[in-house]
Amino acid sequence: MILAALLVGSGSLAVGQAGIDAPVLDKLKRLFPAAAAFSPKEGEPLHFTAYSTDARGGKTALGYAFWTTEVVPLERGYGGPIVMLVGLDMKGLITGIIIGDHREPYGSFSIDMPQFAAQFRNKDVRDPFKLGEDIDAVSRATITMSSAVRAIRNSSRRVARELIAPPPSQ
DSSP: OHHHHHHHHHHHHHBOGGGOBHHHHHHHHHHOTTOSEEOOSBTTTTBEEEEEEOTTOOEEEEEEEEEHHHHSTTOEETTEEOEEEEEEETTSBEEEEEEEEOOOTTOSOSTTSHHHHHTTTTOBTTSOOOBTTTBOOOSSOHHHHHHHHHHHHHHHHHHHHHHSOOOOOO
């Protein structure tokens, strides 16, 4: 009986709000610092929804977070898949990018550099996302860099098309 209580209690340390693993929840909070709650991963394409709450407890969606590998699974860098968590607000602006996992055979010098992720903050999904034009190639890892940019562009645009209402026409 005591062992069962210990096992149940220890599980709550690894899983946070809405059944989201604590490390993932931490990343979601970094992408949406104003969020009061997050949905579990759901929908098509798979995503988390970030919510703010008002004084009455009503929830308003702030945006979506998604793993690039779950939205565009065939995109690969030099060493294989590049796992990135991307935040996208309700206007189609990227709130941030967090590099999850990737493998570079010659060291961590490409997309791990902070300036790579920083240049995507507040970038609109309608921007070109072209290396050497509106995206700086911050390293010489051309294959991985190109693949990462394509993964961010294509997954962000797909999520925006599926989940965000288009802006009113002028």
